[in-house]
Amino acid sequence: MALKIDKNQNLSLVKRVNKLLESRPENDKDTLEALKELSTFFTDNTLKNRRNLRSKIEKKSLTINDEFLSAFKEVKSTLDSIHSDVLSMNNSIQTMTSRLQSTKTQTISLIDRTTKLQNESKKLSMQHEVANAFISTFQLTKHEIEILHGQTREEPISDEFFIVVNRIQTIHSSCRILMQSGYQTLGLDVMQQMTLLQESALERLYRWAQNQCRHIENEQIAPLLMRAMCTLQDRPVLFKYIIDEYCTARRAIIVGAFIDALTLGSKIGGTPNPIEMRADDPTRYVGDMLAWLHQAIPIEKENILNLLKACDKTDVSDQVKHALSHITESLCHPLKSRIEHIIALESPATVLYSVMSLIRYYRSIFTGIIPDSVLVNDLSDLLDLSEKSFNTRLQRETRMALGERAEPPGQDLIPAASVSRLLTFLNDILSVALIVTGEDREKDIQRIVSYIVDPLLQEIDETATRLPVVDMAVYLLNCLHQIHSTLSVYEYMDQRLERLQAQSDAQIDTLTSELASSLVANLNLGPIYTILQGKEQGPMSAIPGMDPLSVKEFTNKLESLLLMPESFLLPQISLLQNSTYRSTALKRSFQVIGAIYKQLYEACHEPKNDYQNPDGLFARTPDELLEKLISQ
Template identity: 25%
Template structure:
C-alpha cells in the first residue's frame, strides 16, 4: 500500500544531491519534523480520533492520493448539506411558531373579553352570593342545633312509654323495666355535665325530673319485692333469680333495702314458726309428714324430745341459709357495691355504725338469725319446761351438753355474734343451774350416810352412786363438742358438783378412822373415782391430783408397814439403841455396852427375828389386805420390806464395826464373845427371805 508520505516527500534537486536552496530545505525539514511529532504525539485512544476512524471505516475510504485530496472537500460538502437541511427544518419551525403566536393572541383577546364579562357578572351577583352565604351559614347552625337537640332528647329524656314502664305499678317488673331504670340512672349521672355549663337551669330541670323518676321507680320496685316476698318460693330458682336481681338494684337505696329485709324476716319468721308447730304436733292434712311422727310423740323421752327440737331447728337453719345464700350472696359483692354506691349518693343516710363496709356473709347470718327468732322463742319455752319438770341431775346435764353441742354448731353456721346464740347460752345456763340444784338436793339427801365408813373400808354406797352418775356425765361430756373446745375447765365445774361433795364426805370419814384403816379407806375411795375419770382425757389434771393424794396415803401405809416390820421383828430396839451412836471409833466401841446389845438381849432379839422372817411378808400384807388394789398391797409391802432391809444392813454394819474395834482392843487377852456370833443373820439372808 502506498504510504501517506509517499505523495508528500520533499522534492530533490535535479542533480540529486541537495535541495535547491538552503532556506527551503530548512523549512521543509521543520514542517516534516512537526508533522512527525504531531502524528507521534497523537493518542489513538482519544474519542475524537476513534470517531474519525470509525467514520472513515464506514465510508470505506482508501488511502490514495486522490482520496486524500478529496476527503476534506467531501467532508465539508456534507457538513454544508447538513447545515442546509437544518436551516430548512428551522424555517418550518418558525412558520409553525408564527401560527401558534397568532392563536395565542386570539386566545388572549378572547380571555380579556371573558374577564370583562365575568367582572360585570360578579358586580351584578355579589350581593346575592353574600346573602346566600349567610343563609347557608344560618342553615348549618340550625342543622347543628337540631342535631344537638335530637342528641339531647335521645340521651337526657325518656319517652312517655318508658316513663310509664318505669313508674306505673300496672306495668310488670321485667327486663324492659331494668333497662329503662339503667338509662334513667345514666341520665341522672350525666346531669353533672349540664351542671358544669354556664347556664345550669337545664341541668337542674333534667336532674329534678330524673330524680323524681328514679324515686318512683325504686318505690315501684320496693313494693314489687314486698309482694314477691309474701309468696316467695325459695326452692324455685327462676323466682329467686328475678328477686335476686331486684334486691341487687334496690340495694342502691339502703333504706328501702333494709325495709325489705325487715319485711322478709318477719314473713320468714312466721313461716318457719308455723313449720315448727307442724313438726311438733303434726297435721293430718299434710300427706308428706304422715310417715314422720311429730316431735311431741317422743315427749316421754326428755333427752330425745329436746334433741329432736334442736335437730329440727338446725336443719331449718341450714336450709334457710342455703336458700338465702342463693338469694343474697350468689352475685358476689354486687349488693355490697350497690349499697356502697347508695350511701355515697345519699351521704345523709350514713351513720357511725355504717363506717365498716357492708359484709354480705355477716348480713346473711343476721337475717337467718332474725328468721329463726320465733322458732327460738318456742324452742326456749319447751326446753325450759323439760328442764324444770325433771329432778334427774344427769338428765339436766345431758341436756346442757346437748345444748352446748348445738350452740357450737350454730356458732360455726351463723357466726359468733348471732342472736340465736343468746338463746343457747340462756338454755345452757338454765340446764346447768338445774343440774347444780339437783346435785345439791341429792347431796343433802345422802348427808346421813356420811357419818359411818364401811367396816371393810370399801367406798361407801353414796360414793358408788355418785361415781355411777359421774360416769354417765363424763360420757355425755365426752360425746359433746365441748370436750374438744374446753377440755379441763368445762368438766371441772361438773366435778365440783358431782364428785367433790362426795369425796369431801369420804374425807370426813377418813379423819375419824385410825391408821392404817384411814389411809386404806382414802385410797379405796380415790381408786374408785380414778377408775371412772382415767377413761377420759379431759380429766387428766384431776387424775394427776388423785395420784398425788394416793401417793401420800401410800407413803403413810409404807411407813406403817415399815413400823410393823421393825417392831414385830424386834429390830426396833436395836435401832433405837444405835440412834445415838456416831461414826467415831469411841462411839462405835461403846455399842457392846448398850443394854440392847447385851448377850441375853441380843440373842433373844435374834431368835425373835428368826421366828418373824418366815411369814413376815404375808403377815405384813394381811395388815393392808383391805386395799382394793392387790398391786398396791404388794408394792407398799415390798417398799416397807426394802426399808426394813436397809435398817438391818445399818444394824449389821454397826455390829461388824464394833466387833472389829473390840477385836483390836483385846489382842493378847481372852476376847469376849463377838456380837456377830450372838446375832448371826446377814443382810443377804434377810433380803432373800423378804423378796
C-alpha cells in the same frame, strides 16, 4: 446470429425450468391458493384445455373485476348516503351547540341559587339530626314512659322497666356534662324532669317489691326482685322497709314450718316424723329441735343473701344479720318454752348435762351466724338455766348416792357401796362429757369431778376417822386407789391425780410406820434398838438383852420372818387392793428392819463389844437379809 439468439433462449428456458424445479410449491401459500382456484375450472388436463388456459384465466379475471366494480358501486352509494347523514348531523350539532351555549349562559345563575339552597338544606338537616340526637339522649320515648308508669298499679315489673330506670339514671348523670358545656338552664330542666320520673319509678318499684315480699311463699327469690333491691339500695328508707316486709313474711313461714316439724314432721333437719314424738327422750328432743334450726337458719341466710345478691356487698352484711335476727326471733318462744319445760323436769344429771352441752354447742354455731340476736340471747339464758339445774341436780344425786349417813366399811376394808355407786355415777356423766367438744369441755369435766369427788373424799375421811389407824390407812388407800383408777382414764385430771397420789403417799407412810412398829414388836427388836441408840459404858455383850443368846434368838426370829412372813405382818396388809401400795409399804417397813439389823450386825462385829464368834450369831449379811426381805 440466429443461433446465438436460440442459444440464449435455451439458456433462459433452462434457467426457468431449473428455477421451477428448485422451487417448492407446497411452501408457497400464494401458489397453493392459485392452484386451488385453478382446480375449480380446469378439470380436464387435455391439450385443448391447456391451449385455452390463458384465455380462461383472463376471462375469469375479467369476471372478478366486474363483480368487484359492481360491489364497489354499492359501497360508494352507501358512502354517499353516510356522507349526507354526517352533514345533516353536523348541522344539527352546530344548532345544538349554539342552543347549549345559550342555555349554559342562562343556567349559571340558577346553579348558584341551587348551591345556596343545598347548603342551607345540609345545615337544616344537621340541625335536625342534632335535635333528634339530643331528644334520643336526654328524653324518654313514649313507649319508655308507658313502661315506666304502667297501665295500672298492679301491673308487674318487667326487665324493660329496669332498662328504662337505668336510662333515666344515665340521662341524669349526662346532664352534668351538659351543664359543664355551658347549657346550665337546659341541663337543670332535663335533670329536674328525670328526677321526677325517677322518683315516680322508684315509688312504683317500692310498692311492687313490697307486695312481692309480702306474698313470698317459696324459698326461691325472683331475679327481678333481686334487681329491685339493687335499684332501691340508694334509698335506705325504702330499702329497709322492703327488708322488714320480707322478714315479716318469712317469720310467719318459718315459725309455721317449725310448728309443723314439731307436730307433723318435716324434711328439714332429717326429721320426717314429728319431733314431739320424742318428747320422752329429753336429749334427742332438744337435739332434734336445735338441729332443725341449724338446718333452717342457713337456708334463711342464703335466701337473704340471694335477695341482696345484686347489692353492694360492703353495705348488706349488717342488713343480712339484722334480717336473720328478725326472722329467727319468731322461733324463740316455742323453742324456749319447750326447753325450759325439759330443764324443769326431774331429769337425771346425765340428761341435763347432755341438754346443756347441746345448747352450748348450737349457741356457738348460731353466734357465728347471727351474733347479738334474740335467739342467741335466749340460748344463753337457757344455757345458764341448764347449768344451774345441772349443778343442783348433780349435787343432789351425789348426796343421794352418798346417803344420809356415811357407810362404814366391812371387815375386808374395801370401799363402801356408796363409793362404788358415786364413781359409777361419775363414769356415766364423764362418758357424756367426753363426747362434748368445745373450749368449755375442760371446765365442765373438772367441775363435775369437783362436785362428785370432793364430797366423796369428805365422806371417806369422815368414815376413816372412826377406824383404827391401820384400818384407816388401808381403807383410805383402797378408796383412793379406786378413785384414782376411775379418773386416770380421763383427760384434764393431772392436778387431781397428783393430789390423790399425795394423799395415798401420806397413807402409805402411815401404814409403813405402823407395819414397821408391828414388826419391831413381833421380833422383840424394841429393847435391842433402844440399846443400840444408847451410849452405855462397857462392852455391849454384857448388857442384858444384848447378850449373844438374845441376839441369836432375834436372828432366829428373822429367819422365821423370812420363812413365814404372814405370821409377823399385820393382817390388814393383805386387804390392800393395790399391789403397788402393798409392796411399797412392805419394802419401806423391811428397810426399817434391815437398817436395825445392819446396825446390830456392825455393833456385834466391833471388837470393843466383846462378842465371841459374831459370825455365828448371824446367818446372813445385812445386804443378803434386805434382799431376801424385799423379794418376799
